[in-house]
Amino acid sequence: KKLYAILTVLLVFTFVFSACAKPAVEEAQPEGPPVVEEAPAEEEAEAEEVSAEEVVEEAPLEEAPLEEAPVLEAPMVYQEAPILAEKVAAGELPPVEERIPENPFVVGPGVLIVEQDLTNWQSGIYGGTLNMAHRGDFPPDIFIGSNEGYLAAPGISVEGIIGNVLEGFSVNEDATQFTFTMRKGLKWSDGVPVTRADVEFAWLDVMNNEEIFPTGIPGKWRTGALGTGNPMTLEFVDDWTFVITFDGPYGSLLREMAVTGWVGYTDLIKPAHYLKQFHKSYADPDELLEMIKAEGYEDMDAWVNLFTQKDISNWEMNIEDAIGFPRLYPFLLVEITEGAKIYERNPYYYKVDVEGKQLPYIDRIVTARVDDVEMVNMRAIAGQVDFTRESPDIMQIPVYKEQEAAGNFTASIYSSHVAPMCFFFNQANVNDEAWNEVINDVRFRQALNYAIDREEIISTIYFGLAEPAPWNPSEYSVEKANALLDEMGMTERDDKGFRLTPSGKPLLVYISSAKHLAEHESIAELTIEYWAEIGINATLEVISNDLLSQRNAASETMTYTLWSVAPMWVNATWTDWIPQTVQWSQWMNPDDGIDGVEPPDAAKRLWEIRAERAAAVPGTKEDMDLYNETVQSYIDNIWSIIVVKGINPLIISNDLCNIPTGGQAIAANYSMEQFFFCEGSGR
Template sequence: MKLLKIVALLMILSLLLAACAPGPEAPAAQAPAEQPAAAPAAEVVKEAPSLAAAVAAGTLPPLEERLPKVPFVVGPGVLLTEEDLPDWRPGRYGGTLNSAHSVADWAPDVFVMLNEPLLSAPGIGVQGIRGNVLESFEVSDDNTVFTFKLREGLKWSDGTPVTMEDVRFTWENIYGNEKLFPQGVPARFRTGYDPAGDPMTLEILDDYTFRLTSTAPYGGFLRNITIEGWNGYTVLINPSHVLKKWHPDFTPIEEMQEELQANNLTDEWWQLFRQQKWCENWHVTADRCIGYPTLNPWISVRSETPGVKVFDRNPYYWKVDTEGKQLPYIDRIVSVQVEDVEMVNQRVLAGDVDFLRESTALVKVPLYKENEARGGFRTILLDMHVDSSILYFNMTYNDETWRKVTQDLRFRQAVSLAIDRDEIIESVYYGFASKPLVSVGEEFSQYDVARANALLDEMGMTERDANGFRMVDGKPFVILVEHAAHAPDIAPVAELLSEQLKDVGLNLQVKRIDPQLWDQRILANEMQATVFWGHDQGWDSDYSGSEGAANRSFRLWSLWHLTNGAEGEEPPQWVKDMYALDAARWSAVSGSDEYNRLKEETYAWVRANLPRITVVEKVKYPMIANKDLRNVASAGYAIASNFAGEQLWFDR
């Protein structure tokens, strides 16, 4: 066993060394993104052959009529930093990118590849924010007025022009409709990213320019519409020409009756609108969104095989490379649904996957390396954008004994002290992870069973059953950890936690459940505890901004915050302190001295209160890429390559 670990460690070390090696020198003729390389028009094919054939047949307009007046130009350092992708090259058209997923109607790797935010920055950062779907923006000196410009000539995937009406409709008829949004505009459009904050105001200046104004400084707004929460352009731009057909402000309810009755909704048009007709960015891989107009590089098309999702290139996509070639390079993406994460990885080993990030794990690296040649792929060791394994206790679970125990800070401190992180780092992560010094702190990242036992005894949990497990008020205290094996490391980490916590008399039982049931149980406040990842550091101390994470720690307190007190339960002051810190951070400009100070204050709050128990930080992340795939990152966050999917191409 020790020899196997040494071999695996050597394999991972070789991957790290390969990632640090300089990439091949870029061709001398390559020009920077802002200076497209000059080439005779006859020598550069500027659109995919299938699209050129459609133009020749008269079924598709010429390329110049499909692109906006100012397209987004992709070159070195644009989608990924040059440090992370030193050998960027213009690509060639063609090929199908194969992937796999394990959850019905949800292909996460494809979702990220398709997702287009309003603004963007290299990698998944917030340094150097620029236009993306939106052509450009300006911010007033006091960080309250944000002026945006649409790309003139931008078109939906069905060829319909994107207009200011798509913005106005979203703001007034979606967010402004009390049935669709009873609380009004979402938090991202409220001062300070606060659900109770003043809503921003929209002003349409002309056919291509609009303005959003907040009542107080809201410098973090740019970050929010760039990367926060993986949100896409649908937060502000939606195809009104389609959605008006299902909105009573434009279409009589009587004309919707057939669809309403088919969905057993009677007169509840708003449910039909949200559940069936409106495809937000999170829904891009759902079957119900096949044929829905999009601005993404690929569009969902119907598959003849159940469980197989197919996405064809968008002929109206608005990005080009430095040679003027319309992106994406790859013709089609196909993702096959399999039973679980293990079967996803079996498809990798068999050579049936060209790109995979979501379901990989360090524990699989030896298998990946053994099968690279046969499967025709590369294993690239990059950085994980999340803390991969976190133990969440839902402190608002509907059980008074449970609440009394888990809301006691001493309990959370004791659990953290009882975790042998060195064992987990070695056995699950092959040494390529570290103790959570940022999100837990040095004191409670240590392995100290004696102190953990003392804290639990101090709480009064001194009575034990015949098996040595602690009891509360004469009854067994059982911790049910339900997880959905969203990643290969979650199950082994959960099992190790179960074994380790026995040493302090805690009975932690692990149960694997279906991913959809996992979501349902969290939202229904029916889950006691789980193991999942969290954006502790990737989004700069994102402890309340990602409400999914807050739901896993304190569902009812989070609901109270999201609904301005209309639902859920009022949280204690220590949780309110976190929401106040978060709001203050959002008022500051990302990267400023004030912002960085507030970020560090939030980390200090986390270490002081342990709202969730982070197991490890700074985990390496293997990414699978076909050996012929180009413009693949060699460093940085693995998920950043997903976001740059439009520049991937096959060199064959």
């Protein structure tokens, strides 16, 4: 193992020097706490002294950050792609001035990507086909590249939130009332104006329809976003302004409407002119029944099935039923063949650049369907893919670098919205008393953490390109680990030298992995060696994702490997930030009707923090204080072990311009409407 580490480091030097042409991306902002996993121990041991303030600096924003981000003035004259100009000349489209809003979203330096990550933003050149590839039916890079939220912020941050599909917003002092302005003149992809009728239909006729939503209003639109608060109210002040009101503070609504969960606009803004033909309250009964039967249903009771099939959410933008559905995306799915999905520019897209050019710059996207991730990477290496974020494997970086010149691409390292490798602990296993005895002692979790040699993992697995995650102490100390285990009473050993529990039970730790990322199995195998050095017997079981999900739901796992979403946004309220021990969640949510197991007070506090952060406006001192408290809880209690900070290779054609050189990889993906083929590329 040690020899392999040394050889790998030598390989790293070769890679690092060759990578200098395109600088590695800096973190957009300090990353937050881990995907919370395991609960506190009742016995507190001395942890390495690290404070949350060392992990993230506060950046207080006392008001809702509308003014913080660049909002550029619309140009006086607009331009359009040549292929659209031809359609205008042929009478197939109205002029560009009639296709965009009165106040379009203006793209320029620092708008979609912060300027430090894209210092040479340019007004682009029209034309070309972007080649991509995906496995299965879902192309994740196109989903992210075309997704449109109600609100947005540069670099997929939560600082400087601005309007997006909605033109703007304001928030009252106690964050209970939000006023939103619609873009007058915004049009669906079929040319029909977006009006208050689309919001009222989505709210009154869909979300408040008990047949469509039998469990009631979704949690996002309830006070606190936790699903337990009262629903919001919505009323229009005039034809272009509506007010959402909650019965308690809910400042994180801004976050929910901008980036959390890759939100789209589709739950609160729906093309009423199209969907009413499938809705029982508006459709002609005979015509509706005919459509219901055409889809294989028997009677009018199935109208909800038909409606939900035809109502295309942002997550469904890439399915066959999305073809012809009115949308607001930059690229529209127009055809699905046996081997590809084909997208074309939206002629009614609402964004323009500072020179008045309607976006997107690129005409078409063709994404080839392949069998697996390896085939995506093979096509990328061969120069057949212009952009890929989801599929590149960090363990293949040396291969990518070797093939850059031949494939006319650059492989660069960016920050990731996930910490790629985490160990999550189930602290209430239904089958193993020995595990429960030790995992609920914080000293055991601290010992497991101290035993992991992160520097070796970074050298051997990540080619020296990653950094230790700051949400756990990163010190490697077999001595401290052994001392903690001795202190908690694990001094007796079996005939193979492995420690017994304090009560004398044999202990075998199962690490479950569905191998979500290529490095998971390799890191788990190294970790088994590390833990063996301190007398902990562990073994790896690689199982299917379905089986892992079933075992987690049944509280049958001990520890499992997965990534953590939490570190991306300093002020996000993902459910990852609360312990994932299922029986604790059941106890904390008594309305589910399952008793569960009462968590320790330190774990309960994380649920409280989540609720309090939901009330706070993103970026305020209150929000940041709660964030720092969460980080400190992870440092002190080791709810999960987060091995390294997230990094993400991007493979990008050298023909593409307006590509950020830093920041979050997924932020680059999100800015696809401003990609263009560089002058002289011949594309």
